[in-house]
Amino acid sequence: MPMPNVSKIKIRDLRLNDLLNHPLNKSAQVFLVGAGPGDPELLTLKAYKVIRAAEVVLYDRLVSPEILALIPDKAEKVYVGKARANHSVAQDTISQLLVDYANAGKITVRLKGGDPFIFGRGGEELELLAKNNIQFEVVPGITAASGCAAYSGIPLTHRDYSQSVRFITGHLKSGQVNLNWKELALDQQTLVFYMGLVGLDEISNQLIKFGRNASTPIAIVEKGTTPDQKVHISTLGEVNNLLASTDIHPPTLIIIGEVVCLHDKLAWK
């Protein structure tokens, strides 16, 4: 294969300052931005730029304090966080606030933990913006699954153990965990449960009932990528004992599958 002609790449174009000074999309009125899973250095450059340019920021509970500290002093900060089953600000109200701030001509940033399109209701909020002809841009973030996997040394796929990975919510609007257990119990796949701690008892029981081996390893990653990160390792069959004997603090991400056994060798943090 011919080598690319390196001399043709303008090194100057690759400089960080140039990237940071590159102007933002002027036509966007609202930026839906993923803040990543916790470690502030996992913020993207684009997210950083958008936050620094913000006039209003509506943010969630899971956005880390170090990232909130990047919001300019003169920008308005609006907390619209929701704890599980305790929606402090209703979803419709948040969407309406975005419309109102955008119509008032403010550079409006909707800042969410992780990636806004993965269990972040980003889609729901954008639908109302689209309906109101508000221009928006979406800035992806590192989702909890990627962050927690990397920082706990658990590759989500691995040619020896797992050919696919599924991101699943353990918490449904109805309050029940109602999933296709037969499919989820198949081998050679990694399951990642967001919001799964409360339902973990049922999740593990159902997976075993539908044929997944009780010795399948499971990791509960607590406060992933933050200085308080903890990784609890167990198996489907024994996780109930772990839950009964250990204090586990949210947010937590649950990884189930043979890849979890790599944590022993690959944990670096």
Ligand code: SAH
């Ligand atoms: N949009 C987010 C997910 C929002 S749902 C994302 O892409 O990451 C909230 C759930 O994400 C939490 O209940 C938890 O399961 C998971 N989560 C988010 N941040 C986490 C973290 N730092 N460590 C562990 N789990 C996390």
